[in-house]
Amino acid sequence: HALEHDLGEALALGQLDLHYQPIVDCPTGRLVGFEALARWHHPVRGPVSPAEFVPVAEECGLILPLGRWALETACAEAATWPSAACIAVNLSPAQFRQPGLPQLVADVLRSTGLPADRLELEVTEGLLVDDTDRALAALAAIKRLGVRLALDDFGTGYASLSYLRRFPFDRIKIDRSFVKGLVCDADATAIVTAILALARSLQLGVTAEGVETERHLALLRAEGCQRAQGFLLGRPVPATRIRELLAVAP
Ligand code: G
Numbered sequence: 122h123a124l125e126h127d128l129g130e131a132l133a134l135g136q137l138d139l140h141y142q143p144i145v146d147c148p149t150g151r152l153v154g155f156e157a158l159a160r161w162h163h164p165v166r167g168p169v170s171p172a173e174f175v176p177v178a179e180e181c182g183l184i185l186p187l188g189r190w191a192l193e194t195a196c197a198e199a200a201t202w203p204s205a206a207c208i209a210v211n212l213s214p215a216q217f218r219q220p221g222l223p224q225l226v227a228d229v230l231r232s233t234g235l236p237a238d239r240l241e242l243e244v245t246e247g248l249l250v251d252d253t254d255r256a257l258a259a260l261a262a263i264k265r266l267g268v269r270l271a272l273d274d275f276g277t278g279y280a281s282l283s284y285l286r287r288f289p290f291d292r293i294k295i296d297r298s299f300v301k302g303l304v305c306d307a308d309a310t311a312i313v314t315a316i317l318a319l320a321r322s323l324q325l326g327v328t329a330e331g332v333e334t335e336r337h338l339a340l341l342r343a344e345g346c347q348r349a350q351g352f353l354l355g356r357p358v359p360a361t362r363i364r365e366l367l368a369v370a371p
């Protein structure tokens with residue numbers, strides 16, 4: 122696989138980059154954190170989306186060095202911010218198959234000096250499907266460090282509700298496919314409203330993803346959504362832009 126070869130090289134040469142997408146507090150609009158998103162500008166192909174290269178990395182094992190790089194880079198970056206903004210980092214299910222993941226997280230927190238409560242790790246339901254007991258043990262060990270856990274892409278899988286009961290998540294992130302239909306699509310609106318009620322009754326934090334319009338945001342506010350993320354509130358930006366965003370934050 123040519124992409125696999127090039128990705129290995131890009132990682133070794135430090136050619137991958139992280140961008141950071143703002144996350145805001147819904148009621149106040151205050152900037153409360155960023156999600157780190159991997160970016161790859163291929164010298165010949167141009168920009169390659171993580172939706173394309175993350176699955177390739179998962180297949181060929183490169184996800185372990187890539188995941189480690191993303192975690193280290195994002196935590197080191199967040200440790201320099203002039204505020205207590207949180208940093209959310211995506212973890213791939215494959216990273217949980219290495220026994221040392223909780224230790225890696227602990228090592229990165231120590232070496233970067235980032236307080237554990239400023240780190241949030243995002244996992245998808247895929248993690249919870251194949252090796253539930255092992256995933257549960259790793260998540261519990263990570264939580265004991267004081268790191269928060271978010272269930273990403275919520276609503277797209279099939280056993281979400283049982284997972285919410287069994288696993289120690291602090292937050293769910295509503296998948297942007299539902300947010301996209303807010304207001305216009307009655308079914309999508311009903312699903313978002315139901316997820317917000319569920320989060321409230323389980324005392325989980327909730328972030329709506331893919332917020333693109335003022336009408337999305339207004340409806341989410343009215344329904345009591347806690348946090349929001351999406352192009353309306355800010356596109357992913359390079360690390361060099363974060364300081365100005367934090368400086369002007371309301
Ligand atoms: O940024 P964008 O919407 O193109 O991301 C596409 C997908 O790639 C998203 O599902 C996102 O979670 C995933 N992704 C981005 N960066 C990382 C990363 O560092 N690690 C993992 N595992 N997934 C990532």
Ligand code: G
Binds near residue numbers: 274351353
């Ligand atoms: O799966 P995950 O939530 O990690 O994916 C985040 C991805 O969603 C990023 O690649 C980001 O660029 C993309 N994204 C973020 N905000 C929006 C949005 O408002 N609309 C759309 N279509 N994509 C978004």
Ligand code: MN
Binds near residue numbers: 156243
């Ligand atoms: Mn995510």
Ligand code: NA
Binds near residue numbers: 275
């Ligand atoms: Na998501």
